[in-house]
Amino acid sequence: MKALIAVLPGDGIGPEVVGQGTRLLRAVAERFGHSFEMAEVPMGGVAIDLTGSPLPAETLALCQRSDAVLLGAVGGPKWDPPAKVRPEQGLLELRKALGLYANLRPVAPFPALYDASSLKPEVLRGVDLLVVRELTGGIYFGEKRRDEHQAFDACVYTVEEVVRVVRAAASLARTRRKRLTSVDKANVLETSRLWRAVTERVVREEFPDVELKHLLVDACAMHLIKRPVDFDVIVTENMFGDILTDEAAMLSGSIGMLPSASLGADRRGLYEPIHGSAPDIAGRGVANPYGTLLSVAMLLRHSLGLEQEARQVEAAVAASIEAGALTADLAPSGTRPMGTQEIGTAVLARLGERH
Ligand SMILES: NC(=O)C1=CN([C@@H]2O[C@H](COP(=O)(O)OP(=O)(O)OC[C@H]3O[C@@H](n4cnc5c(N)ncnc54)[C@H](O)[C@@H]3O)[C@@H](O)[C@H]2O)C=CC1
Ligand SMILES: CC(C)CC(=O)C(=O)O
Ligand SMILES: [Mg+2]
Numbered sequence: 133m134k135a136l137i138a139v140l141p142g143d144g145i146g147p148e149v150v151g152q153g154t155r156l157l158r159a160v161a162e163r164f165g166h167s168f169e170m171a172e173v174p175m176g177g178v179a180i181d182l183t184g185s186p187l188p189a190e191t192l193a194l195c196q197r198s199d200a201v202l203l204g205a206v207g208g209p210k211w212d213p214p215a216k217v218r219p220e221q222g223l224l225e226l227r228k229a230l231g232l233y234a235n236l237r238p239v240a241p242f243p244a245l246y247d248a249s250s251l252k253p254e255v256l257r258g259v260d261l262l263v264v265r266e267l268t269g270g271i272y273f274g275e276k277r278r279d280e281h282q283a284f285d286a287c288v289y290t291v292e293e294v295v296r297v298v299r300a301a302a303s304l305a306r307t308r309r310k311r312l313t314s315v316d317k318a319n320v321l322e323t324s325r326l327w328r329a330v331t332e333r334v335v336r337e338e339f340p341d342v343e344l345k346h347l348l349v350d351a352c353a354m355h356l357i358k359r360p361v362d363f364d365v366i367v368t369e370n371m372f373g374d375i376l377t378d379e380a381a382m383l384s385g386s387i388g389m390l391p392s393a394s395l396g397a398d399r400r401g402l403y404e405p406i407h408g409s410a411p412d413i414a415g416r417g418v419a420n421p422y423g424t425l426l427s428v429a430m431l432l433r434h435s436l437g438l439e440q441e442a443r444q445v446e447a448a449v450a451a452s453i454e455a456g457a458l459t460a461d462l463a464p465s466g467t468r469p470m471g472t473q474e475i476g477t478a479v480l481a482r483l484g485e486r487h
Pocket of ligand 2: 220223272374
Protein backbone atom coordinates (compact mmCIF):
# COMPACT_ATOMS: atom_id res chain seq x y z
CA MET A 133 0.00 0.00 0.00
CA LYS A 134 0.98 3.66 -0.41
CA ALA A 135 0.93 5.99 2.57
CA LEU A 136 2.15 9.46 3.49
CA ILE A 137 3.54 9.63 7.03
CA ALA A 138 4.32 12.97 8.68
CA VAL A 139 7.39 12.68 10.90
CA LEU A 140 7.76 15.18 13.77
CA PRO A 141 10.93 14.33 15.75
CA GLY A 142 10.59 17.33 18.10
CA ASP A 143 13.04 18.04 20.90
CA GLY A 144 15.48 16.31 23.28
CA ILE A 145 15.50 12.55 22.71
CA GLY A 146 12.62 12.91 20.20
CA PRO A 147 14.89 12.81 17.11
CA GLU A 148 16.87 9.87 18.55
CA VAL A 149 13.86 7.61 19.14
CA VAL A 150 11.98 8.73 16.02
CA GLY A 151 15.12 7.98 13.98
CA GLN A 152 14.66 4.32 14.93
CA GLY A 153 10.93 4.56 14.20
CA THR A 154 11.47 5.77 10.62
CA ARG A 155 14.18 3.16 10.11
CA LEU A 156 11.67 0.50 11.16
CA LEU A 157 8.98 1.92 8.87
CA ARG A 158 11.41 1.81 5.92
CA ALA A 159 12.24 -1.81 6.72
CA VAL A 160 8.54 -2.73 6.99
CA ALA A 161 7.88 -1.08 3.60
CA GLU A 162 10.77 -2.95 1.99
CA ARG A 163 10.03 -6.36 3.50
CA PHE A 164 6.28 -6.33 3.02
CA GLY A 165 6.14 -4.48 -0.32
CA HIS A 166 4.64 -1.12 0.69
CA SER A 167 5.47 2.42 -0.30
CA PHE A 168 5.69 4.79 2.65
CA GLU A 169 6.55 8.41 1.90
CA MET A 170 7.94 10.02 5.05
CA ALA A 171 8.05 13.80 5.30
CA GLU A 172 9.91 15.31 8.26
CA VAL A 173 8.81 18.69 9.63
CA PRO A 174 9.66 20.84 12.68
CA MET A 175 7.47 20.76 15.77
CA GLY A 176 7.83 21.98 19.36
CA GLY A 177 10.88 23.86 20.61
CA VAL A 178 12.88 23.40 17.40
CA ALA A 179 9.93 24.87 15.48
CA ILE A 180 9.82 27.87 17.86
CA ASP A 181 13.49 28.49 17.16
CA LEU A 182 12.96 28.22 13.40
CA THR A 183 9.63 30.00 12.96
CA GLY A 184 8.47 31.47 16.27
CA SER A 185 5.61 28.93 16.46
CA PRO A 186 5.61 25.44 18.06
CA LEU A 187 3.17 24.25 15.38
CA PRO A 188 4.01 26.03 12.13
CA ALA A 189 1.25 26.18 9.49
CA GLU A 190 3.22 23.90 7.12
CA THR A 191 3.62 21.29 9.86
CA LEU A 192 -0.11 21.26 10.59
CA ALA A 193 -0.96 21.22 6.86
CA LEU A 194 1.30 18.21 6.28
CA CYS A 195 -0.26 16.35 9.24
CA GLN A 196 -3.74 17.12 7.90
CA ARG A 197 -3.00 15.58 4.53
CA SER A 198 -1.04 12.59 5.88
CA ASP A 199 -2.33 9.11 6.61
CA ALA A 200 -0.56 9.12 9.97
CA VAL A 201 1.75 11.22 12.12
CA LEU A 202 4.77 9.89 14.04
CA LEU A 203 5.98 12.18 16.83
CA GLY A 204 8.90 12.00 19.26
CA ALA A 205 8.44 14.50 22.11
CA VAL A 206 8.53 18.24 22.60
CA GLY A 207 9.80 20.63 25.25
CA GLY A 208 12.89 21.23 27.31
CA PRO A 209 14.51 23.73 29.67
CA LYS A 210 15.42 26.06 26.80
CA TRP A 211 11.71 26.86 26.34
CA ASP A 212 10.58 26.69 29.97
CA PRO A 213 8.92 29.71 31.65
CA PRO A 214 9.35 32.67 31.47
CA ALA A 215 9.32 31.92 27.70
CA LYS A 216 5.96 33.06 26.34
CA VAL A 217 5.54 30.43 23.64
CA ARG A 218 5.79 26.85 24.85
CA PRO A 219 6.52 23.72 22.78
CA GLU A 220 3.84 21.74 24.66
CA GLN A 221 1.18 24.20 23.47
CA GLY A 222 1.93 23.14 19.89
CA LEU A 223 1.28 19.52 20.77
CA LEU A 224 -2.05 20.34 22.42
CA GLU A 225 -3.03 22.38 19.33
CA LEU A 226 -2.04 19.56 16.99
CA ARG A 227 -4.14 17.00 18.88
CA LYS A 228 -7.09 19.40 18.88
CA ALA A 229 -6.73 20.39 15.22
CA LEU A 230 -6.67 16.75 14.13
CA GLY A 231 -9.67 15.93 16.36
CA LEU A 232 -7.76 13.19 18.21
CA TYR A 233 -9.93 12.77 21.26
CA ALA A 234 -9.04 9.18 22.26
CA ASN A 235 -5.51 8.42 23.38
CA LEU A 236 -4.82 4.68 23.64
CA ARG A 237 -2.00 3.70 25.99
CA PRO A 238 -1.57 -0.08 26.32
CA VAL A 239 0.37 -1.51 29.26
CA ALA A 240 1.42 -5.15 28.89
CA PRO A 241 4.72 -5.74 30.70
CA PHE A 242 7.15 -8.13 29.02
CA PRO A 243 8.04 -11.07 31.33
CA ALA A 244 11.74 -10.54 30.57
CA LEU A 245 11.42 -7.09 32.15
CA TYR A 246 9.68 -8.08 35.39
CA ASP A 247 13.00 -7.69 37.20
CA ALA A 248 13.34 -4.13 35.88
CA SER A 249 10.13 -3.17 37.66
CA SER A 250 10.11 -2.51 41.38
CA LEU A 251 6.93 -4.60 41.63
CA LYS A 252 6.99 -8.31 42.32
CA PRO A 253 6.59 -10.74 39.38
CA GLU A 254 3.45 -12.19 40.99
CA VAL A 255 1.84 -8.72 40.80
CA LEU A 256 2.92 -8.25 37.16
CA ARG A 257 2.08 -11.69 35.76
CA GLY A 258 -0.81 -11.49 33.27
CA VAL A 259 -1.09 -7.68 33.32
CA ASP A 260 -2.62 -6.48 30.05
CA LEU A 261 -4.48 -3.22 30.39
CA LEU A 262 -5.38 -0.36 28.11
CA VAL A 263 -5.84 3.21 29.26
CA VAL A 264 -8.08 5.31 27.02
CA ARG A 265 -7.33 8.90 27.92
CA GLU A 266 -9.61 11.72 26.76
CA LEU A 267 -7.20 13.97 24.85
CA THR A 268 -8.79 17.21 23.66
CA GLY A 269 -10.82 18.46 26.63
CA GLY A 270 -10.60 19.08 30.35
CA ILE A 271 -8.25 21.31 32.26
CA TYR A 272 -5.47 21.29 29.64
CA PHE A 273 -7.81 23.02 27.20
CA GLY A 274 -9.89 25.24 29.54
CA GLU A 275 -9.55 28.99 29.83
CA LYS A 276 -6.33 30.06 31.54
CA ARG A 277 -5.64 33.32 33.32
CA ARG A 278 -2.99 34.67 35.62
CA ASP A 279 -2.19 37.94 37.28
CA GLU A 280 0.22 38.77 40.06
CA HIS A 281 -2.25 37.59 42.75
CA GLN A 282 -3.82 34.45 41.34
CA ALA A 283 -3.96 31.93 38.54
CA PHE A 284 -6.93 30.14 36.99
CA ASP A 285 -7.30 26.97 34.86
CA ALA A 286 -10.84 25.98 33.97
CA CYS A 287 -11.80 22.31 33.63
CA VAL A 288 -14.69 21.89 31.21
CA TYR A 289 -16.28 18.76 29.72
CA THR A 290 -19.31 18.62 27.46
CA VAL A 291 -21.62 15.61 27.30
CA GLU A 292 -20.58 14.99 23.70
CA GLU A 293 -16.87 14.92 24.61
CA VAL A 294 -17.54 12.27 27.26
CA VAL A 295 -19.89 10.24 25.06
CA ARG A 296 -17.44 9.83 22.18
CA VAL A 297 -14.44 8.77 24.28
CA VAL A 298 -16.55 6.37 26.37
CA ARG A 299 -17.90 4.83 23.16
CA ALA A 300 -14.34 4.40 21.90
CA ALA A 301 -13.25 2.79 25.18
CA ALA A 302 -16.29 0.52 25.49
CA SER A 303 -15.89 -0.61 21.86
CA LEU A 304 -12.28 -1.54 22.62
CA ALA A 305 -13.35 -3.33 25.83
CA ARG A 306 -15.70 -5.40 23.66
CA THR A 307 -12.73 -6.70 21.65
CA ARG A 308 -10.92 -7.59 24.90
CA ARG A 309 -12.17 -8.90 28.25
CA LYS A 310 -15.29 -6.69 28.28
CA ARG A 311 -14.40 -4.90 31.50
CA LEU A 312 -14.39 -1.12 31.66
CA THR A 313 -13.22 0.98 34.61
CA SER A 314 -14.13 4.65 34.48
CA VAL A 315 -11.86 6.81 36.59
CA ASP A 316 -12.94 10.19 37.93
CA LYS A 317 -13.03 12.36 41.05
CA ALA A 318 -16.82 12.48 41.38
CA ASN A 319 -16.63 13.01 45.15
CA VAL A 320 -15.25 16.50 44.48
CA LEU A 321 -15.46 17.66 40.86
CA GLU A 322 -18.57 18.67 38.94
CA THR A 323 -16.94 17.62 35.63
CA SER A 324 -16.42 14.17 37.16
CA ARG A 325 -20.06 13.91 38.23
CA LEU A 326 -21.06 14.64 34.62
CA TRP A 327 -18.43 12.15 33.42
CA ARG A 328 -19.80 9.40 35.70
CA ALA A 329 -23.45 9.97 34.79
CA VAL A 330 -22.77 10.04 31.04
CA THR A 331 -20.55 6.95 31.24
CA GLU A 332 -23.25 5.03 33.13
CA ARG A 333 -25.83 5.91 30.50
CA VAL A 334 -23.71 5.20 27.42
CA VAL A 335 -22.50 1.84 28.69
CA ARG A 336 -25.92 0.76 29.98
CA GLU A 337 -27.75 1.71 26.78
CA GLU A 338 -25.16 0.88 24.11
CA PHE A 339 -22.80 -1.67 25.68
CA PRO A 340 -24.91 -3.83 28.06
CA ASP A 341 -22.43 -6.68 27.55
CA VAL A 342 -19.57 -4.60 28.99
CA GLU A 343 -19.11 -4.63 32.76
CA LEU A 344 -18.65 -1.08 34.07
CA LYS A 345 -17.01 -0.06 37.34
CA HIS A 346 -16.16 3.40 38.66
CA LEU A 347 -13.04 4.28 40.61
CA LEU A 348 -11.88 7.52 42.14
CA VAL A 349 -8.57 8.58 40.66
CA ASP A 350 -6.62 8.56 43.93
CA ALA A 351 -7.73 4.99 44.68
CA CYS A 352 -7.02 4.01 41.07
CA ALA A 353 -3.41 5.20 41.46
CA MET A 354 -3.13 2.76 44.37
CA HIS A 355 -4.94 -0.18 42.72
CA LEU A 356 -2.75 0.14 39.60
CA ILE A 357 0.23 -0.81 41.73
CA LYS A 358 -1.53 -3.22 44.07
CA ARG A 359 -3.60 -5.31 41.65
CA PRO A 360 -2.89 -4.20 38.03
CA VAL A 361 -3.96 -7.58 36.64
CA ASP A 362 -7.58 -6.80 37.53
CA PHE A 363 -7.81 -3.98 34.95
CA ASP A 364 -8.87 -4.44 31.34
CA VAL A 365 -9.81 -1.04 29.83
CA ILE A 366 -9.60 2.17 31.84
CA VAL A 367 -11.30 5.29 30.51
CA THR A 368 -10.56 8.64 32.07
CA GLU A 369 -10.24 12.35 31.50
CA ASN A 370 -7.24 14.11 30.07
CA MET A 371 -5.12 15.00 33.10
CA PHE A 372 -5.92 11.86 35.12
CA GLY A 373 -4.95 9.72 32.11
CA ASP A 374 -1.73 11.64 31.64
CA ILE A 375 -0.67 11.07 35.23
CA LEU A 376 -1.91 7.49 35.66
CA THR A 377 -0.08 6.30 32.55
CA ASP A 378 3.30 7.61 33.68
CA GLU A 379 2.63 5.62 36.85
CA ALA A 380 1.47 2.55 34.90
CA ALA A 381 4.62 2.73 32.77
CA MET A 382 6.56 1.56 35.78
CA LEU A 383 4.77 -1.80 35.59
CA SER A 384 6.65 -2.29 32.31
CA GLY A 385 9.99 -1.32 33.88
CA SER A 386 10.52 2.09 32.24
CA ILE A 387 8.58 5.02 30.88
CA GLY A 388 10.53 4.41 27.67
CA MET A 389 8.46 1.27 27.03
CA LEU A 390 4.95 2.67 26.54
CA PRO A 391 3.54 3.54 23.11
CA SER A 392 0.41 5.50 22.30
CA ALA A 393 -2.09 6.07 19.53
CA SER A 394 -4.24 9.20 19.42
CA LEU A 395 -7.35 8.63 17.35
CA GLY A 396 -10.42 10.56 16.23
CA ALA A 397 -13.34 10.12 13.91
CA ASP A 398 -11.32 8.99 10.88
CA ARG A 399 -8.33 6.72 10.37
CA ARG A 400 -5.65 9.37 10.62
CA GLY A 401 -3.87 9.10 13.95
CA LEU A 402 -0.92 10.52 15.84
CA TYR A 403 1.55 8.02 17.29
CA GLU A 404 4.08 8.82 20.00
CA PRO A 405 5.78 7.24 22.99
CA ILE A 406 4.20 8.48 26.21
CA HIS A 407 7.43 9.91 27.59
CA GLY A 408 8.72 13.44 27.20
CA SER A 409 11.88 14.86 25.67
CA ALA A 410 14.09 13.61 28.56
CA PRO A 411 16.56 16.52 28.47
CA ASP A 412 18.67 14.79 31.13
CA ILE A 413 19.75 12.07 28.68
CA ALA A 414 19.28 13.81 25.32
CA GLY A 415 22.06 13.73 22.72
CA ARG A 416 23.83 10.70 24.19
CA GLY A 417 22.28 7.93 22.12
CA VAL A 418 21.08 6.07 25.22
CA ALA A 419 17.30 6.67 25.11
CA ASN A 420 14.99 3.66 25.06
CA PRO A 421 13.28 3.57 21.63
CA TYR A 422 10.89 0.64 22.36
CA GLY A 423 7.93 2.96 23.14
CA THR A 424 8.41 4.58 19.73
CA LEU A 425 8.85 1.24 17.93
CA LEU A 426 5.66 -0.06 19.55
CA SER A 427 3.95 3.19 18.50
CA VAL A 428 4.97 2.34 14.92
CA ALA A 429 3.13 -0.98 15.34
CA MET A 430 0.05 0.94 16.48
CA LEU A 431 0.38 3.25 13.45
CA LEU A 432 0.49 0.27 11.09
CA ARG A 433 -2.57 -1.26 12.79
CA HIS A 434 -4.86 1.72 13.37
CA SER A 435 -4.09 4.14 10.53
CA LEU A 436 -2.83 1.88 7.75
CA GLY A 437 -4.86 -1.25 8.53
CA LEU A 438 -1.70 -3.42 8.33
CA GLU A 439 -2.45 -5.85 11.16
CA GLN A 440 0.03 -8.54 10.10
CA GLU A 441 2.85 -6.02 9.81
CA ALA A 442 1.93 -4.55 13.21
CA ARG A 443 2.15 -8.02 14.75
CA GLN A 444 5.50 -8.64 13.09
CA VAL A 445 6.86 -5.44 14.62
CA GLU A 446 5.50 -6.38 18.05
CA ALA A 447 6.99 -9.87 17.74
CA ALA A 448 10.36 -8.44 16.71
CA VAL A 449 10.31 -6.11 19.72
CA ALA A 450 9.36 -8.96 22.07
CA ALA A 451 12.11 -11.19 20.64
CA SER A 452 14.71 -8.43 21.03
CA ILE A 453 13.74 -7.86 24.65
CA GLU A 454 13.77 -11.59 25.27
CA ALA A 455 17.29 -11.71 23.80
CA GLY A 456 18.42 -9.04 26.28
CA ALA A 457 18.62 -6.04 23.94
CA LEU A 458 18.09 -3.38 26.62
CA THR A 459 18.97 0.27 27.11
CA ALA A 460 20.41 1.66 30.37
CA ASP A 461 16.97 2.30 31.91
CA LEU A 462 16.27 -1.47 31.81
CA ALA A 463 19.57 -3.35 31.65
CA PRO A 464 20.37 -5.29 34.85
CA SER A 465 23.45 -4.08 36.70
CA GLY A 466 26.57 -5.86 35.55
CA THR A 467 25.34 -6.14 31.94
CA ARG A 468 26.28 -3.81 29.10
CA PRO A 469 23.36 -1.58 28.12
CA MET A 470 22.75 -1.09 24.42
CA GLY A 471 22.39 2.29 22.75
CA THR A 472 19.27 3.57 20.96
CA GLN A 473 20.65 2.69 17.52
CA GLU A 474 21.71 -0.82 18.60
CA ILE A 475 18.17 -1.53 19.81
CA GLY A 476 16.85 -0.43 16.43
CA THR A 477 19.29 -2.80 14.75
CA ALA A 478 18.29 -5.67 17.08
CA VAL A 479 14.62 -5.22 16.19
CA LEU A 480 15.26 -4.95 12.43
CA ALA A 481 17.30 -8.16 12.57
CA ARG A 482 14.23 -9.97 13.93
CA LEU A 483 11.63 -8.39 11.66
CA GLY A 484 9.92 -10.91 9.44
CA GLU A 485 11.34 -13.90 11.32
CA ARG A 486 8.90 -16.64 12.23
CA HIS A 487 7.98 -15.99 15.86
N1 LIG B 1 4.44 14.18 24.56
C1 LIG B 1 5.39 15.05 24.84
O1 LIG B 1 5.97 15.66 23.95
C2 LIG B 1 5.77 15.25 26.26
C3 LIG B 1 6.64 16.27 26.56
N2 LIG B 1 7.06 16.44 27.84
C4 LIG B 1 8.07 17.49 28.05
O2 LIG B 1 9.35 16.85 28.13
C5 LIG B 1 10.20 17.63 28.98
C6 LIG B 1 10.83 16.74 30.06
O3 LIG B 1 9.80 16.30 30.92
P1 LIG B 1 10.01 15.29 32.14
O4 LIG B 1 9.04 15.64 33.15
O5 LIG B 1 11.46 15.23 32.48
O6 LIG B 1 9.53 13.86 31.58
P2 LIG B 1 10.27 12.84 30.62
O7 LIG B 1 9.29 11.78 30.28
O8 LIG B 1 10.92 13.54 29.49
O9 LIG B 1 11.44 12.21 31.54
C7 LIG B 1 11.20 11.67 32.83
C8 LIG B 1 12.36 10.73 33.19
O10 LIG B 1 12.25 9.56 32.40
C9 LIG B 1 13.40 9.37 31.61
N3 LIG B 1 13.01 8.93 30.26
C10 LIG B 1 12.00 9.43 29.52
N4 LIG B 1 11.94 8.82 28.33
C11 LIG B 1 12.93 7.92 28.31
C12 LIG B 1 13.40 6.99 27.35
N5 LIG B 1 12.81 6.85 26.15
N6 LIG B 1 14.47 6.23 27.66
C13 LIG B 1 15.07 6.33 28.87
N7 LIG B 1 14.67 7.19 29.83
C14 LIG B 1 13.62 7.98 29.54
C15 LIG B 1 14.10 10.72 31.57
O11 LIG B 1 15.48 10.58 31.35
C16 LIG B 1 13.72 11.32 32.91
O12 LIG B 1 14.62 10.89 33.89
C17 LIG B 1 9.33 18.76 29.55
O13 LIG B 1 9.58 19.91 28.78
C18 LIG B 1 7.91 18.27 29.34
O14 LIG B 1 6.98 19.29 29.21
C19 LIG B 1 6.67 15.61 28.85
C20 LIG B 1 5.79 14.60 28.60
C21 LIG B 1 5.27 14.35 27.28
C1 LIG C 1 1.87 18.37 26.62
C2 LIG C 1 1.61 17.30 27.64
C3 LIG C 1 0.17 17.18 27.95
C4 LIG C 1 2.20 16.04 27.13
C5 LIG C 1 2.07 14.86 28.04
O1 LIG C 1 2.52 14.81 29.15
C6 LIG C 1 1.42 13.69 27.50
O2 LIG C 1 0.67 13.78 26.55
O3 LIG C 1 1.63 12.62 28.07
MG1 LIG D 1 2.44 12.80 30.01
